[in-house]
Amino acid sequence: MNDPRVTIRDVARAAGVSPAAVSKVLNDGYGVSAAMREKVMHAIAELGYRPNVTARAMRGRSHTVGVVADIRAPIVAQVVEGVQEGLRDSSLDVLLAPVGDAPERQRASIDTMINRNVEGLILIAPTLPYTALNTLGQSIPTVLIGRHGGGRHFDSVMDDDAAGAGLAVEHLAGLGHRRISHITMPTGRLRRPSVLPQTAREDGYVAAMRDHALEPDVITTDFTEEGGYAGALTALRRREPATAIFAGTDTVALGVLRAAHELGLRVPQDLSVVGADNIPVSALPQISLTTIDPAGKLNGSTSARLLRERIDGRLNPVTYAIAPSLVVRGTTAPSGSDR
Amino acid sequence: MNDPRVTIRDVARAAGVSPAAVSKVLNDGYGVSAAMREKVMHAIAELGYRPNVTARAMRGRSHTVGVVADIRAPIVAQVVEGVQEGLRDSSLDVLLAPVGDAPERQRASIDTMINRNVEGLILIAPTLPYTALNTLGQSIPTVLIGRHGGGRHFDSVMDDDAAGAGLAVEHLAGLGHRRISHITMPTGRLRRPSVLPQTAREDGYVAAMRDHALEPDVITTDFTEEGGYAGALTALRRREPATAIFAGTDTVALGVLRAAHELGLRVPQDLSVVGADNIPVSALPQISLTTIDPAGKLNGSTSARLLRERIDGRLNPVTYAIAPSLVVRGTTAPSGSDR
DNA sequence: GGCAGAATGTAAAACGGTCCACAGCTCTCC
DNA sequence: GGAGAGCTGTGGACCGTTTTACATTCTGCC
Numbered sequence: 216m217n218d219p220r221v222t223i224r225d226v227a228r229a230a231g232v233s234p235a236a237v238s239k240v241l242n243d244g245y246g247v248s249a250a251m252r253e254k255v256m257h258a259i260a261e262l263g264y265r266p267n268v269t270a271r272a273m274r275g276r277s278h279t280v281g282v283v284a285d286i287r288a289p290i291v292a293q294v295v296e297g298v299q300e301g302l303r304d305s306s307l308d309v310l311l312a313p314v315g316d317a318p319e320r321q322r323a324s325i326d327t328m329i330n331r332n333v334e335g336l337i338l339i340a341p342t343l344p345y346t347a348l349n350t351l352g353q354s355i356p357t358v359l360i361g362r363h364g365g366g367r368h369f370d371s372v373m374d375d376d377a378a379g380a381g382l383a384v385e386h387l388a389g390l391g392h393r394r395i396s397h398i399t400m401p402t403g404r405l406r407r408p409s410v411l412p413q414t415a416r417e418d419g420y421v422a423a424m425r426d427h428a429l430e431p432d433v434i435t436t437d438f439t440e441e442g443g444y445a446g447a448l449t450a451l452r453r454r455e456p457a458t459a460i461f462a463g464t465d466t467v468a469l470g471v472l473r474a475a476h477e478l479g480l481r482v483p484q485d486l487s488v489v490g491a492d493n494i495p496v497s498a499l500p501q502i503s504l505t506t507i508d509p510a511g512k513l514n515g516s517t518s519a520r521l522l523r524e525r526i527d528g529r530l531n532p533v534t535y536a537i538a539p540s541l542v543v544r545g546t547t548a549p550s551g552s553d554r
Numbered sequence: 555m556n557d558p559r560v561t562i563r564d565v566a567r568a569a570g571v572s573p574a575a576v577s578k579v580l581n582d583g584y585g586v587s588a589a590m591r592e593k594v595m596h597a598i599a600e601l602g603y604r605p606n607v608t609a610r611a612m613r614g615r616s617h618t619v620g621v622v623a624d625i626r627a628p629i630v631a632q633v634v635e636g637v638q639e640g641l642r643d644s645s646l647d648v649l650l651a652p653v654g655d656a657p658e659r660q661r662a663s664i665d666t667m668i669n670r671n672v673e674g675l676i677l678i679a680p681t682l683p684y685t686a687l688n689t690l691g692q693s694i695p696t697v698l699i700g701r702h703g704g705g706r707h708f709d710s711v712m713d714d715d716a717a718g719a720g721l722a723v724e725h726l727a728g729l730g731h732r733r734i735s736h737i738t739m740p741t742g743r744l745r746r747p748s749v750l751p752q753t754a755r756e757d758g759y760v761a762a763m764r765d766h767a768l769e770p771d772v773i774t775t776d777f778t779e780e781g782g783y784a785g786a787l788t789a790l791r792r793r794e795p796a797t798a799i800f801a802g803t804d805t806v807a808l809g810v811l812r813a814a815h816e817l818g819l820r821v822p823q824d825l826s827v828v829g830a831d832n833i834p835v836s837a838l839p840q841i842s843l844t845t846i847d848p849a850g851k852l853n854g855s856t857s858a859r860l861l862r863e864r865i866d867g868r869l870n871p872v873t874y875a876i877a878p879s880l881v882v883r884g885t886t887a888p889s890g891s892d893r
Numbered sequence: 894g895g896c897a898g899a900a901t902g903t904a905a906a907a908c909g910g911t912c913c914a915c916a917g918c919t920c921t922c923c
Numbered sequence: 924g925g926a927g928a929g930c931t932g933t934g935g936a937c938c939g940t941t942t943t944a945c946a947t948t949c950t951g952c953c
Contacts, residue, residue, distance in 0.1 A: 222909060233933050238911055246931050268669040269611035270909035273938040277608065279670075286650070287631040295625065295652050308666045311625070311650040313634050327647045330607040331618075331670075440838065473839045496835045499779060500812045561939060572903050577941055585901050609939035612908040 221264045230258035241266065268308075272332040280522060281328030282311045283321065284339035289494045290511045291339055294360060297515020298337060305523060307334065318342050329355060335522045338362075345409040356525035358518045363415045364408035365534040370521040372514050372535045376412040376491075377419030379507040379539035380461065383489045384423035386505070386541055387459045391550035392487060395424065396432040396457040398446035398467050413438070413463045416491060420461060438463060443470020451478055451486070458486065458550050465490035465497045465506055472502070472546070483548035493542055503545035510537050560603045569597035580605065611671040619861060620667030621650045622660065623678035628833045629850045633678055633699060636854020644862060646673065657681050668694060674861045677701075684748040695864035697857045702754045703747035704873040709860040711853050711874045715751040715830075716758030718846040718878035719800065722828045723762035725844070725880055726798045730889035731826060734763065735771040735796040737785035737806050752777070752802045755830060759800060777802060782809020790817055790825070797825065797889050804829035804836045804845055811841070811885070822887035832881055842884035849876050 227234040232251060239247050240255040258264075268278055282298060284291045299309050310333070312324035321343055328336060335356035341348065345366065351357055352368030365371045380397075387395050397420045399413050407414065417433060424431040434449050436442035443462055447470060450457040462468035468490030472482060480486045490497060490506035497504035517535050524533075566573040571590060578586050579594040597603070607617055621637060623630045638648050649672070651663035660682055667675060674695035680687065684705065690696055691707030704710045719736075726734050736759045738752050746753065756772060763770040773788050775781035782801055786809060789796040801807035807829030811821060819825045829836060829845035836843035856874050863872075 220909090223911095224909080234910080235912075235933060235935090236931090239932085242911080248931060251932080265665065265669055267612075267671065267909055269608040269616065269671050270938090271911075272608035273612065273909080273940095274911040275938085276911090286625050286634065289628075292626040292652075296654065299652070309652065310666070311652055313631075313638070313648065313650055315635065326604065327649070330604055331649075332606065332608050469838055469840070476840070496838075499808055499835075501808070501815070501840065559939090562941095563939080573940080574903060574905095574942080575901090578902090581941080587901065590902080606939055609908090610941075612910090612939080613941040614908085615941090 220267065221262045223264070223266065226255065226258045226262055226264045229262060230254045277332040277334055278306055278308060279331065279333045280307050280309055280335050280337065280519075281325075281331075281333040282309055282337045282339065283314060283324045283328065283341070284311065285315060286311070286313050287315075288340070290492060290509060293511030294339055294515040294518075297512035297517075298519045299515075300512070301516035301519025302523070307523075322347075325351065335526050337518050337522060340411060342403060342405070342411070344404065356522055358522045358525070360514050360518055361412055363410045363412070365532060366409070367532055370518075370525060370533045370535075372518045372521065373415075373537070374412065374509045374514070374539045375536040376415035376539070377422065378536075379491060379509075379541075380416040380419030381423040381426075382539065382541040383461045383491070383507060384420060384427065384429075386543070386547065387461065387487060387489065388427045388429065390459075390487065390547060392459040393429060393550070394432070394455060394457045395429065395459045395461060396434060396446075396450035397421075397461045397463070398434045398436060398443060398450070398471070399463040400438045400442065401435055412491075416463055432457065436467075438467055440466055440470040440473070443467035444474045445470070447471040447474035448478075451475070451480070459488070459547070460486065461489045461491075463491060465492045465494045465504060468504055468506070468546075469496070469502070472504075483546050487547040487550070489541075489547060497544070505544045505547040506542050508540050508542050510539065513537055559606065560601045562603070562605070565594065565597045565601055565603045568601060569593045616671040616673055617645055617647060618670065618672045619646050619648050619674050619676065619858075620664075620670075620672040621648055621676045621678065622653060622663045622667065622680070623650065624654060625650070625652050626654075627679070629831060629848060630678055632850030633854040633857075636851035636856075637676060637858045638854075639851070640855035640858025641862070646862075661686075664690065674865050676857050676861060679750060681742060681744070681750070683743065695861055697861045697864070699853050699857055700751055702749050702751070704871060705748070706871055709857075709864060709872045709874075711857045711860065712754075712876070713751065713848045713853070713878045714875040715754035715878070716761065717875075718830060718848075718880075719755040719758030720762040720765075721878065721880040722800045722830070722846060723759060723766065723768075725882070725886065726800065726826060726828065727766045727768065729798075729826065729886060731798040732768060732889070733771070733794060733796045734768065734798045734800060735773060735785075735789035736760075736800045736802070737773045737775060737782060737789070737810070738802040739777045739781065740774055751830075755802055771796065775806075777806055779805055779809040779812070782806035783813045784809070786810040786813035787817075790814070790819070798827070798886070799825065800828045800830075802830060804831045804833045804843060807843055807845070807885075808835070808841070811843075822885050826886040826889070828880075828886060836883070844883045844886040845881050847879050847881050849878065852876055 223234045223237050227237050314320045314324045337358050340361040349366050349368050357369040359371045399417045402414050421431045434446045436446040460471050475486050490504045493506045493508040497506050562573045562576050565576050653659045653663045676697050679700040688705050688707050696708040698710045700712050738756045741753050760770045773785045775785040799810050814825050829843045832845045832847040836845050
């Protein structure tokens, strides 16, 4: 912490060895005697030496993994925690480049990381086109979280969102619901199979409905509370209104709850609602939303493991789909019930 | 993006000049002719050259500002957005080191940043002791957000939380409330005046109550929904129960709302509730919490400005207190009202 | 035309590590 | 006792950029 910084030369002098020797000790290189290791370690502790990472980075290893994510999404905190956990014993530090909505900001943040010679990248729910990601993966170890479809030059970790949607439909159908609507959002320019969670959920919903011999009803708005409100009004003003709504995200579900309230519908007696993402709000007693839990931490730690393998030289792509779980809370009940 | 990376030498060769010349163009150095600038710029664009930041960092400037924060707090996203905005025209990039609760993780994240030669640090609500922060500020330009009291070797930006508490009390007293309880959390090891927002709020609350000739009633639990629930039970089971509660944070306020609901109290008719922080949930129609808005983005952009001044050489400490505002929503009403 | 001084460009040394190639030493084995 | 192998440790080049000190060219003016 004190200026000027202690360098490897200072340590070497204090320990009476060469800088190269200190470097070897630090990188547990081949050919260091116990005696020397001891001397060097002592000098390091004595002087409070910490290697200058930028200098290290110039010779290949930057000891840094870059995470690019929109930190406004509550799940990101959990994912990052998982990443850190997965990197704990590895001498790799996690740095986060914050992005907002704009795709060009994503690019800029990725470049920020690459300019700093990060050893690998973890991108959370990137909206960049498939080809750009593939090109990126060719030049640097890359793992994608939450992007479906996989790719040739990067690893992918995601929740099995289609299966999650299946869980939701199964739960609702099991409660006797027949008219189950789904609210989703436009896919942007992304095309199947390289898509974000909402599209996979939509597909899973449609498939599950067909499996139960039910008619799918997909309403497309946007993923805000407002969007959920508007979507719910559509679903509930049909000639044969929905008795259950599977919302594409919890935030959307909150809008659905508000619409129901305004229309005088009781939840869950008159309308059942299922969300997705299990954001912190959903667990609040006032909300108590039945939802699909995305296992954010597990996504993070799995990504970290894959990235390390990739940094260590693996080239063939790996895809991990994590089984989601349904968290049953207070917004779902049997159809036509009045408990 | 393509391997191997384009270096300054490649650009120099392509433009038919020396590497030094390219460097000068990049750093708008003294003594570059228009012709040379033109040639170099063209070569840079041609080759898609981007300077290697780690190499730059070795010669002093790392073009990086480090933000250390707990990304689980919703406000952090807004603050970071403000920081980025304040740094937009500066060639400085923002990198974020995520931390959790543990103070030693804060230290580790700060070291992570220093090891990478960042030009300055912005710490959001750090819990490190005052002396550690002061020492830190002596070795690197540092700005603290959300830490009261200021210091000799760093700048401070914070909401005027005492004034915010004053707004809350004034609002409630103006509605006719006399028994206004406040729920706060322990101060940890921090001592006045170098404290986190909650302590400043508590002080502001006590002062404002006295100003209105009312008796302060401070309940100390912890800053979770559970804590709020427990605190509210205490306040509402007194012989003379509170008619209004000023919660230390919105999350706490959510617990208060649950307690009120369970006790059969209607909000706002039987009990008024004010929170603090204006987290996204509070704006939801179902919650509609009256709260104090912390102007996160303004905190961020102000910090960025101060940090730049400090990087440019300013040494004397500056403290900025940002006036908070009260957002009146649906959880407050006149005392004894039955509107 | 010659000269001072300004303007423009370059060579080379740094920054703080890593790592290759090699030197010196000890040990083993014949 | 000497050759060769195996260990330890070191010198120095190198990574990509900035910056200082200096060389060269140009300009204006007497």
